[in-house]
Every structure is written in structure tokens, then in C-alpha cells.
């Protein structure tokens with residue numbers, strides 16, 4: 001499996017929680033986003049998640065995901081982020097490749113992710129690595145992308161993306 005030079009991948013542990021949550025607002029462009037990752041994600045989902053570090057141990061990226069208890073063919077990526085100084089060098093792809101391989105090993109063949117349709121980087125990234133944006137009933141064009149209005153919290157629009165693995 002390809003890995004960018006000088007990057008080490010491992011499973012996160014709960015001890016990584018402060019390091020990970022501390023970077024979220026910055027990595028997500030300065031908006032207050034750390035509420036996306038309560039501690040429970042690094043207590044109960046570490047076995048299906050990935051952390052990337054530089055050789056000096058600095059956080060390079062993370063993917064927090066799980067295998068759906070209700071949908072036996074589905075693995076779900078909750079959050080993926082890479083250090084802004086390391087972007088567009090294949091790190092996000094490398095994190096997803098590991099998550100895809102975990103899904104295959106567990107005989108799961110669909111990976112789901114959702115994103116805010118205004119997050120152009122996220123949409124372009126997911127499309128580039130093979131996700132398809134879901135269209136059809138309930139979707140409308142928002143920010144130029146098929147999305148479901150008021151999908152979360154009865155107010156937040158979301159684009160749903162699926163990749164077969």
C-alpha cells in the first residue's frame with residue numbers, strides 16, 4: 001500500500017485524543033468544528049480508525065471511521081483530516097486506502113461518507129479517490145453539488161458519497 005515518504009501509520013488510542021481534537025478547528029479552516037469529535041470516537045472506534053505521523057511523532061493526519069452495526073456491508077468514515085502543510089501529497093488517499101482494506105478484510109464492500117456541499121475540497125478529494133456523489137430522490141443542487149437540505153440537526157445540508165471497495 002502506497003505511503004507518502006516519511007509518514008508512519010498506526011491505530012489511534014485514547015491517549016491521542018487531546019492531540020487530535022486540538023487541531024480540528026485549524027485544519028477545517030478556522031471554523032469551530034471540534035464538536036465533530038467527542039472523546040468517545042477515540043474510546044470506541046480506534047480499531048477501525050487510522051492515525052498518520054511524521055517520523056518525529058507529529059500528527060500528520062487521521063481518519064476516524066467504523067463498521068456499521070446495522071448495515072453489514074458498510075464502513076463509514078466519520079472524519080478525515082490531514083495537516084494543511086502536508087496536503088496534496090497523497091496522505092488523504094493513503095489513509096482511505098487503509099480504511100478500504102480494513103473494510104474488505106471485514107467483508108464490507110461499501111464505504112459511506114457525508115460532507116457539507118460547500119466544502120469544495122472535500123467533494124473534489126472524495127471524487128478523486130473514487131467516491132460517487134449520490135443523486136436522486138431527496139437531493140437538490142446545493143453549492144453546485146447534489147445534496148440533501150437540512151439533513152443533519154434539521155438544518156445542516158449534506159452531500160452523501162459512496163465508494164465500492
Ligand SMILES: CC(C)(COP(=O)(O)OP(=O)(O)OC[C@H]1O[C@@H](n2cnc3c(N)ncnc32)[C@H](O)[C@@H]1OP(=O)(O)O)[C@@H](O)C(=O)NCCC(=O)NCCS
Nearest residue numbers: 079080081082087088089090091092093121122124125128
Ligand atoms: C480533504 C483532505 C483530507 C484531503 O487530504 P490530502 O492529503 O490533501 O489528499 P491527497 O493528497 O491524498 O489527495 C487525493 C486526491 O484528492 C485531490 N484533492 C485533494 N485536495 C484537493 C483540492 N483542494 N482540490 C481538488 N482536488 C483535491 C488530489 O488532487 C488527489 O487526486 P489525484 O490523486 O488524482 O491527484 C484535506 O484537504 C483536509 O484535511 N481538509 C480539511 C478537512 C476536511 O474537509 N475533511 C473532509 C470532510 S470530513
